Amino acid sequence: MLEIAWEGGARTRHPGRQLRWACPCAECRGEGGAPGRLDGAGELPDEELQLTDVALIGQYALQIAFASGHGTGIYTFRYLRELGG
Amino acid sequence: MPSPSDQQVLTALSTIVDPDLGRDVVSLGMIKDLRIDGAGEVAFTFELTTPACPVRDRFKTQAEEAVGALPGVTRVDVKMTANVRPGFMRQASEMLPGVKQTIAVASGKGGVGKSTVAVNLAAALRQSGARVGLLDADIYGPSVPGLTGVHEQPKVVEQKLVPLQAYGLSLMSMGFLGGADKAMIWRGPMVSRAIQQMMSDVTWGELDYLVIDLPPGTGDASLTIAQSVPLSGVVIVATPQDLALDIAVKALQMFRSLNVVPLGLVENMSWYVCSECGHEHHVFGHGGAERAAQRLGVPFLGGIPLHEDIRVEADGGAPIVVSRPDSPAAKAFRDVAQQVAARTSIQSFRQLPVINVR
Numbered sequence: 001m002l003e004i005a006w007e008g009g010a011r012t013r014h015p016g017r018q019l020r021w022a023c024p025c026a027e028c029r030g031e032g033g034a035p036g037r038l039d040g041a042g043e044l045p046d047e048e049l050q051l052t053d054v055a056l057i058g059q060y061a062l063q064i065a066f067a068s069g070h071g072t073g074i075y076t077f078r079y080l081r082e083l084g085g
Numbered sequence: 086m087p088s089p090s091d092q093q094v095l096t097a098l099s100t101i102v103d104p105d106l107g108r109d110v111v112s113l114g115m116i117k118d119l120r121i122d123g124a125g126e127v128a129f130t131f132e133l134t135t136p137a138c139p140v141r142d143r144f145k146t147q148a149e150e151a152v153g154a155l156p157g158v159t160r161v162d163v164k165m166t167a168n169v170r171p172g173f174m175r176q177a178s179e180m181l182p183g184v185k186q187t188i189a190v191a192s193g194k195g196g197v198g199k200s201t202v203a204v205n206l207a208a209a210l211r212q213s214g215a216r217v218g219l220l221d222a223d224i225y226g227p228s229v230p231g232l233t234g235v236h237e238q239p240k241v242v243e244q245k246l247v248p249l250q251a252y253g254l255s256l257m258s259m260g261f262l263g264g265a266d267k268a269m270i271w272r273g274p275m276v277s278r279a280i281q282q283m284m285s286d287v288t289w290g291e292l293d294y295l296v297i298d299l300p301p302g303t304g305d306a307s308l309t310i311a312q313s314v315p316l317s318g319v320v321i322v323a324t325p326q327d328l329a330l331d332i333a334v335k336a337l338q339m340f341r342s343l344n345v346v347p348l349g350l351v352e353n354m355s356w357y358v359c360s361e362c363g364h365e366h367h368v369f370g371h372g373g374a375e376r377a378a379q380r381l382g383v384p385f386l387g388g389i390p391l392h393e394d395i396r397v398e399a400d401g402g403a404p405i406v407v408s409r410p411d412s413p414a415a416k417a418f419r420d421v422a423q424q425v426a427a428r429t430s431i432q433s434f435r436q437l438p439v440i441n442v443r
Contacts, residue, residue, distance in 0.1 A: 001442070002440065002441070002442050003440075003441040003442075004438045004439070004440055004441070005438060005439040005441070006438050007438065051442060054440060054442055056315065056440075057312050058311045058312045058313070058314070058315060058316065058343055058344065058345065059315040059316065059343075059344050059345065060311075060342070060343045060344030060345070061344075062440065076344075077344065077438055080438075
């Protein structure tokens with residue numbers, strides 16, 4: 001579970017499952033019209049959903065890695081805020 | 086008459102408000118080591134967030150007056166110091182562990198005097214007493230060796246490069262490494278790697294400010310810097326010409342999209358001072374950058390004249406703030422540096438999201 005306390009006091013909570021399915025990387029989303037890994041995937045194994053590492057990218061985003069080794073997604077703070085609803 | 090209490094002194098000092106941060110200096114934690122003796126002598130340290138604080142003298146006078154007006158005070162002894170606050174989330178960056186603030190100097194297009202501004206900004210911050218480094222991130226067109234007159238190879242100690250020194254600044258540039266007259270014919274990923282190495286594989290040591298001279302535009306080098314270190318902010322340099330300003334906006338957009346705070350816009354070559362008659366000619370128009378800054382909602386940091394002396398000193402390898410400190414151009418650079426330092430301090434109070442993984 002990733003918890004973010006935002007400037008201004010708001011808090012959002014992000015389970016690994018939500019973050020994995022929201023991964024914005026080209027491999028997951030597809031590019032140039034080609035479908036990505038998450039398009040049409042029904043269910044993901046547990047290791048794909050478990051958070052292992054979070055790194056700050058500059059000051060605009062987080063790079064999030066999962067137990068499966070997948071870690072190419074760079075989640076901007078704006079995106080994370082949207083995900084938090 | 087009894088001496089005042091600590092609380093009375095602090096209450097008096099809390100009437101002083103930092104104009105940039107918009108809060109009183111007591112709640113900002115700027116008052117340190119308060120001592121009051123039985124004879125009414127009050128001594129304390131006033132710790133600024135930058136040695137280049139533009140209101141330093143005013144703060145000192147205000148503090149002396151506010152405390153001096155308290156009943157029972159016979160003497161006020163204010164010691165002014167500065168402790169540059171580290172940028173937020175510094176612990177997340179292992180790239181530059183001893184560096185408190187990283188200030189990038191960028192432009193939309195080339196030839197606007199970005200490197201000259203960067204060198205003089207660094208030198209002016211150094212003159213104010215800060216520890217300052219200058220990283221030349223322009224791999225293809227490194228200007229720092231020429232502008233500082235340094236043309237040596239850096240030493241390697243324990244597999245790390247030792248920055249070269251000039252004018253009290255720690256310097257690193259691709260021009261020191263590849264040879265100044267050798268072209269770097271590299272694709273983007275090589276540039277990114279080299280820039281990361283110039284941060285992580287250089288013994289920068291403890292610095293209050295690391296000024297980073299970026300190449301023009303919105304390409305690999307700028308992106309790598311913005312992704313590798315939490316920049317305190319970026320200074321955009323432009324000339325007053327519409328064309329240059331329109332492109333400066335693109336640089337601004339890039340940094341904004343990367344959540345790097347624009348510290349403001351510097352207008353270089355603002356006006357031309359005729360060496361014959363001393364008349365000021367507004368060759369590229371007047372007030373363009375100030376209007377653009379207003380339109381874009383970023384601070385205008387000041388204008389630098391187009392003066393032959395700046396060019397002569399730059400070609401001679403000396404920042405004009407050092408070689409001709411009394412010239413109007415040097416004063417213009419110092420004013421910009423003070424603004425940059427003040428804006429950077431404000432950023433260090435900014436809150437970014439706090440991340441927690443469980």
